[in-house]
Amino acid sequence: MLYRNILEKLGKTPMVKIEPRDLGQINLYAKLEFYNPTGSVKDRAAFHILKKALKLNKINKDTSIIESSSGNFGVSLSAYCKEFGLKFYCVVDPQICTANEYLIKTLGAKMVKVTEPDENGGYLLNRIKKVKELLKKIPNSYWVNQYRNPYNSEAYRETLGKEICNELDEVDYAFLGVSSGGTITGVSQKIAEKFPMAKIIAVDMVGSVIFGGRPQKRYIPGIGSSMVPDILKDAHINEVITIDEASTIEMCHELLREHNLFIGGSSGSVFSAVKKYFSGKKFKKKPNVVVVFADRGDRYINTVYNEDWCDNFCQNNFKLKKL
Template identity: 35%
Template sequence: MPVITVPESFNEDDLYVDLRWSFGYSLFLKCEGFNFAGSIKLKAATEMVDSAERDGLLRPDSILVESSSGNLGVALSMIAASRGYRFLCVTDSRCNLATRRAIEALGNEVHIITEPDPDDGFLGARIGHVRALCASDDRYVWLNQYSNANNWRAHYHRTGPEIAAAFPNLDVLFIGAGTTGTLMGCARYFRQWRRPVRVIAIDSVGSVTFGGPAGRRMLPGLGTSVRPQLLDESYVDEVIPVAETDAVRACHRLARNGFLFGGSTGTVVSGATGWLSTHDTHHLTAVAIAPDLGERYLDTIYQTNWLQGIYGENVLTEPSQAGGRFLS
């Protein structure tokens, strides 16, 4: 029986869902939402805060500040509450209401950016706000998930080895790309593993991460309007861009089978099953990473009026638009 004293001590690392019965393809979904922060971001948040404490960057009066679309904000808010720091999350209007309330319930503060930067979108505007806060008061400490190597190291040391232990014959790994911390950590780990693993990044249509044209994105989590500093494309074998409507449909298909996941998971599952549908999977072992669960998306992805207002009345019935491309 596990007994803990701080919330970051618990994380379920070894739970997978076999999606064969839901989608018709052998795909094992690694569930990362079973911890007190509710997402995979707990790993990166813990690694970054631990490192900042070791390096002496955090003092008793420090105020952690971070730009986040939601999940990292909750994770940092939880750790801050656990360790006695204050935390300020800078997000934008796409952040789920449940996420904002979770951060505030943990005793911390949320700043919501309502206008995107003309060139770098909401992410650029959020980062600009963080920089201004840090310049105004030296108590602010920005961990900067977009360039902090401890973001990917968390997954190099934990997520990659966890998957390798569970699936020693792994052939293909599908990972969503946001800050690319999970992607880079796992890709680096498997690059030096004992057998080749094809690492496939799943991105959102409208994201500029891999050089695609910028476009409207309403689902928080995956995709960026500014290329992540952590990204090294030499570790990625293929990129699959997924339209948000396809991500939404994948979420609803999972929910009809009793599994309530978030938008990032729907994006990853849509891209992964699209790829599997065009390849011989008879002897293939494939794993995808599900970053979080679906409770924080009940007012958006699982709310009919919101869906139809954003994507139109036929959002759940229109044909899939997913595709993919190879990286040299």
């Protein structure tokens, strides 16, 4: 297939069957979102939000795009803003990983780093404060605001949700990690439309407040949040499973060891949630279970895949099994 530009190779990611020995009672299918152009599920939102905002004249070629993100969304927006010829201000904090800092800068975004922790001990509130300051200061600026922007979830309803519904004859369960809520809101809407009996399971991280949990320090980016996303009110969610960082790490390593899948942190959380949910359950007919693996392991090489980090920094000071 010939593409004019790599950023056009968006979506239509592979769906693979995974057959873990202890999950023989289900058919498990994983949508591999790291096959998107910048390596994550967030490319879908970045492309759709910018395209929609241009079409609706909410922005023009001289607009400065502003968003707070230390992770995948910052990388996706940097690439797609560059493609659309838009200036991008990415508000980050000191917890940003080296790879993302390098990618965001190299892709031409202006990086604004917040250094003071907020009253909750995290940085999110101060990052939002900084976004609001920039909006006041920079004329013709536009805040993407992934937590509230309806085009965030629309991106997933119209692309990822559609793909899943077309690729499987039946969906009985879908497990999705939640941060801004865009993926689960859009995908769950599409699945509910085509497979109304399907159960949607939200996967959150210990320490995230999205589903009413107590705030606690979290070290693995991409999943969970210290604020409740507004767009989540339109999601179809049947159950929430909260996973800790230790089991997330354990499952990341298992997926690599046993299934050749070098995936990012949130994919380990989702896999852990599937195991927790189906453990001891029996079915007359194997249900079809779909999971979304949002990114690849490379950006976690100094954390989830690093022995010293696991021993010292993750929530439960996880002891990584020697391979």
